[in-house]
Amino acid sequence: MKEKLSTLLEPFRIYKKENPDYPFILFTYFIIALSITAEYTFEIGNTYPVLGVTLNYSIPFFLLILLHSFRNKSFWIFGSSRFWTIFFCIITALVISENVKIITILIRDTVAVENRYAAYKFAIQLKIWIFYGIPPLICYAVLRFLKKNSRELEDLERKAEIPITSYLLLLGPMVIVVFLAALGEDFQNYYPRAPRDQPMIGFQTSLPIILIFEIFYALAFVATEWFFRGFVIRILHPFFGKNAVLLMTVLYVAIHFEKPILETISSSVGGFTLGIYSYYTGKIRGGVLIHVGIALAMEIIPVLLRIT
Template sequence: MKQLTRYLRTYVSEYYHPGLYLSVALLLVASIAFNYAVNFENSIIDSYFGSWWRWPMYFATMAFPFLITCVFLHLFGLQTTWWRSKEYWFLFVIGFAIISFQRSFSFFDFIVGDMHRYDRLFTLKVIYKARSILFTTLPLLLFYYFYERKRDEQRSWYGLNFKPFDFRPYAVLILVVFVGIAIASFLGDLTNYYPRYLRTGGERFARLHDLPSWIPVLTYESIYGLGFLGVEFFFRGFLVIGFSRILGGHAVIAMVGSYVFLHFGKPISECISSAFGGYLIGILAYYSRHIWGGVVLHVALAWFMELFAWLQKVFND
């Protein structure tokens, strides 16, 4: 807990600016209100499901808050050279092209082909959860190896390194998350969205193949958890650790907006809380140069939501 408090105090003393934080807060409040008022992601962007148009749409959506926050940095005189940096624009285009491609890719019909409908549903749900590893983690690893590695004296691999670090701050956060999710599970928007496993047809898949019911549960939830490695690798690794060479610690606040926009298709309570969670984990990643604590925390958060939403349904039924 002392480490977490020290990171927070250090970060706030070095990088907090009331005008910047107010501007970012207003941007996020307006964006969240607009998204949930018109159901922007689920009704508009997702209406292009199966079309390549989703790629530029997601690129614009995910890149917008990051770029606007950088504009705020310039206007408040906190970082005024980023827009002249060729490296900034190179990383900006590469990074958001990768994450938007991952989010928009939906062409898996060649895999499921003529499968039984229960096999098809379950297989597609599992594959979609694996997209983060296939289309975010692997491309960023290659990008780091061929471009970033020679520029990174610490060889951090965007926080993916296995050098020892203090895990205790994350353990405290996991406990907080456990209690918070237990309370939040009584909110209708979360229990209507979770558990995601119930939408996979896993029980029918197990009956079709005469399998124990725990096998599809373990399969789906394992891939679901593994997918958060890609989330942390991009948002805390690439956007924070990668951009810190250009933006310094302000990379944390720049990342927060894009991370919030990632949650536009989820319950509004989860979307709002992602701003605070992303900010906090971003600070930890910035100082520790690690993302593994964030990965564990993110997986715990996801599995807790699955667990408590399932318990709510069991006891309510």
């Protein structure tokens, strides 16, 4: 137990030894707090579906980029075609992944009324794979033809190793937190995400439908980990070093804006923690285990609470 806990702490020890920019960390969480307050007060993303979502991602992200450039005298970044390619690929992927209008139209025109609800539920999970997968591949393809700036950092080096079983020590306490959160009405109204009976349209769910959905749901979190803890961190590292983890975190928080506010707030801690693990181990498997485990707990616990 002690050894496993030590391996979990090792990436943070390395992070501390590398003299992190503490003012930058504080500013990041200040920006996150402002973003959460603005969205949950004015519902910017819902009021202006495309523009609002774009602003929710791009403004906090760009403010952190500006601060990093000022503090590190790295204004060369803004003259880099590689940087702007990466910036627009990331923002585009996030914005289009939030816009489900096309999916709604396709389902309306091709699926029977009684099945549209379930089809929409499944389509939302599939679109995560599509929009978190294709833009990064396009980005990598374009970057191959763009010249690197000599000031870009080398690729990430693996500096720590964490056995997959060690991550279970983190998952246990998180499940307890999920249980406490599930006692709230907002949480129980939002979860589970699996299709439920919809008598008004004639849809009745079943155990096979729920189980298949949960597989799709879990796989969507694999895609989420790959995008944020894999692609975003690694693609930003040459320009921002370990601050890439904080830049990723501010984007990661924004994808939670339609969820219960406590979940959104906690994502700022969880996103940073999993980002540090990915940055120093070079792997996303720990994040996948924890993320999928928590997601399934969020599905199961509210159901158990209703039964009891």
